[in-house]
Amino acid sequence: MIEVDHLTKNYGLVAAIRDVSFSVSPGQIVGFLGPNGAGKSTTMRILACFMPASSGVARVAGYDVFRQSMEVRRRIGYLPENVPLYPDMRVAPYLDFVAEVKGIGRSERRRRVADVMDRCMVADVQNRLIGKLSKGYRQRVGLAQAIVSDPEVLILDEPTIGLDPKQITEIRSLIKSLAGQHTVILSTHILPEVSMVCGGVIIINNGVIVAQGPIDTLVEQFFPTSRLEVEIVGPPSAVRERIRAIPGVLSVQDQAPANGAARYTIEAARGRDVRAEIFQLAAQQRWDLLELRRVGMTLEEVFIRIVAGEESADGSVEKSVGEAAP
Amino acid sequence: MRIWPIFKKEMRLYFTSPVAWVVLTIFLFIAGYFFSSIFNFFSQASIQSAMNPAMGRELNVTDSVMRPLFSNISVILLLLMPLVTMRLFAEERRAGTIELLLTYPVRDGAVLAGKYLAALALYTLMIGLTALYPAIVVYFARLELGPVLTGYLGLLLMGATFIAVGVFASSLTDNQIVAAVTTFGALLIFWILGWSADYAGGALGRVLQFLSLLEHNDSFSKGVLDTKDVLYYVNFAVLALFLTLRSLEARRWKG
Numbered sequence A: 001m002i003e004v005d006h007l008t009k010n011y012g013l014v015a016a017i018r019d020v021s022f023s024v025s026p027g028q029i030v031g032f033l034g035p036n037g038a039g040k041s042t043t044m045r046i047l048a049c050f051m052p053a054s055s056g057v058a059r060v061a062g063y064d065v066f067r068q069s070m071e072v073r074r075r076i077g078y079l080p081e082n083v084p085l086y087p088d089m090r091v092a093p094y095l096d097f098v099a100e101v102k103g104i105g106r107s108e109r110r111r112r113v114a115d116v117m118d119r120c121m122v123a124d125v126q127n128r129l130i131g132k133l134s135k136g137y138r139q140r141v142g143l144a145q146a147i148v149s150d151p152e153v154l155i156l157d158e159p160t161i162g163l164d165p166k167q168i169t170e171i172r173s174l175i176k177s178l179a180g181q182h183t184v185i186l187s188t189h190i191l192p193e194v195s196m197v198c199g200g201v202i203i204i205n206n207g208v209i210v211a212q213g214p215i216d217t218l219v220e221q222f223f224p225t226s227r228l229e230v231e232i233v234g235p236p237s238a239v240r241e242r243i244r245a246i247p248g249v250l251s252v253q254d255q256a257p258a259n260g261a262a263r264y265t266i267e268a269a270r271g272r273d274v275r276a277e278i279f280q281l282a283a284q285q286r287w288d289l290l291e292l293r294r295v296g297m298t299l300e301e302v303f304i305r306i307v308a309g310e311e312s313a314d315g316s317v318e319k320s321v322g323e324a325a326p
Numbered sequence B: 001m002r003i004w005p006i007f008k009k010e011m012r013l014y015f016t017s018p019v020a021w022v023v024l025t026i027f028l029f030i031a032g033y034f035f036s037s038i039f040n041f042f043s044q045a046s047i048q049s050a051m052n053p054a055m056g057r058e059l060n061v062t063d064s065v066m067r068p069l070f071s072n073i074s075v076i077l078l079l080l081m082p083l084v085t086m087r088l089f090a091e092e093r094r095a096g097t098i099e100l101l102l103t104y105p106v107r108d109g110a111v112l113a114g115k116y117l118a119a120l121a122l123y124t125l126m127i128g129l130t131a132l133y134p135a136i137v138v139y140f141a142r143l144e145l146g147p148v149l150t151g152y153l154g155l156l157l158m159g160a161t162f163i164a165v166g167v168f169a170s171s172l173t174d175n176q177i178v179a180a181v182t183t184f185g186a187l188l189i190f191w192i193l194g195w196s197a198d199y200a201g202g203a204l205g206r207v208l209q210f211l212s213l214l215e216h217n218d219s220f221s222k223g224v225l226d227t228k229d230v231l232y233y234v235n236f237a238v239l240a241l242f243l244t245l246r247s248l249e250a251r252r253w254k255g
Ligand SMILES: Nc1ncnc2c1ncn2[C@@H]1O[C@H](COP(=O)(O)OP(=O)(O)OP(=O)(O)O)[C@@H](O)[C@H]1O
Pocket: A011, A014, A015, A016, A034, A035, A036, A037, A038, A039, A040, A041, A042, A043, A081, B254, B255
């Protein structure tokens, strides 16, 4: 549904994105991640036909965003980063205007606007001036204008920024409900949100795509081990050695000991569950096992590892490598 | 072409913000002031000439009321029209709303046409309301209709040109004040070109005279409808609108 092929965009001499390629299949919700200034908004602006790329091709719904931009524009809903709306217009007339510009007929329009105001929870402010709304409400009006024409493809640049926790949950479930019929690409800095809402992710850093695919695959790819945290009272060196001896265990590291108990982080081959063996070992050795816990690898850790790894590879930024890859 | 929704939106914005109201009020106030002083002056002059036929001045309402009125109105317009057009693109750019507007399924040309026609509609309303003044004149004196109609046509064409220049200036910047000042400066230069024509003389003088915005408006209020003048304004406006389209396109590339 979205195919991006070797896309490059230069702002003057600065390359905002370089040789970006990815694709999103129909009905999928994809998270577009990257640190500040990575080029997320730039890519989305090109996809939304706001500006042409310097080189490369992008296709949305099978149409070239540059050469067949009218066809593309008919099929997308776009929510730009700063949610630009007309402060001097009222909510309902504004949505009616958007629907009309998007070519929806008069009678159909009334129904659509009412429907979208319900879904985005802005019906209660429909007669207020947009400029007088709070940030969260403006965000919702912005989302409403993106989906009012029921477009095939949605391009949402940080759709949940500025919302309160309850709204975030509701907007997320709204976006989730769009899956299947709609293809969604959304950028965000809230990584847990991506795991909740999106099927796949695309990670961009410094204008270059550094990873893409389903979240589970990425996590496995970047963390090919499973991890346990245990807290044991016992002689540290013996504990380390005996655990290390369990088949499948790849490494044991101890963390700061406190009150005679020490915490250990154990890496085991993925798919190998060594919890029972550790328990039996502790019982047999008469060590007190205070805690035994599996640590799931999150997208957040993948993200930090990728982005930090990139930076250290560049040699430009050394920080946060140590904490990212414990 | 989806011009209509853009047009409606612009009209709504003119009238929900105070812009249209303020411009209309100030314009009618100043134009009314000019009209009443000109008309007073004229009636005093006609009383004098009635009492003293020896003065023998031929008094004609068209020449002594309507022509000065039209020329005064065009000066007010020179000052006010930049304020009507400055918002059209500059504000969309500043607020970022252009990013949504230019990603809706409408061509740049339709966006431009909608905005241009909205400003033109507001302008037509402005000068339309001044039709009250000739109506008052008709009540007191015999007024030739022809020169009044051509005078209004001249105002309309001139205003259409002012608006086109204003829209172009507005597309060049994201600052409304800059857009207004640029419009005013450009219009003023074309306005006063005719003055230097007198010094320049010769071929250059004729060219300058031909380029002058003011020069072309004069004949309309005399009741003369010259295709040369009509074409001048139409070409001027079309050129400015064409440049606006180019500037919108260039802005896209810059991002
Ligand atoms: N209009 C512009 N002119 C010049 N440079 C720009 C422009 N817009 C963006 N850039 C540069 O392009 C790069 C990518 O910016 P972009 O806005 O796409 O980042 P982003 O990933 O959306 O960041 P954020 O998470 O902060 O929103 C940045 O280095 C930015 O400085």
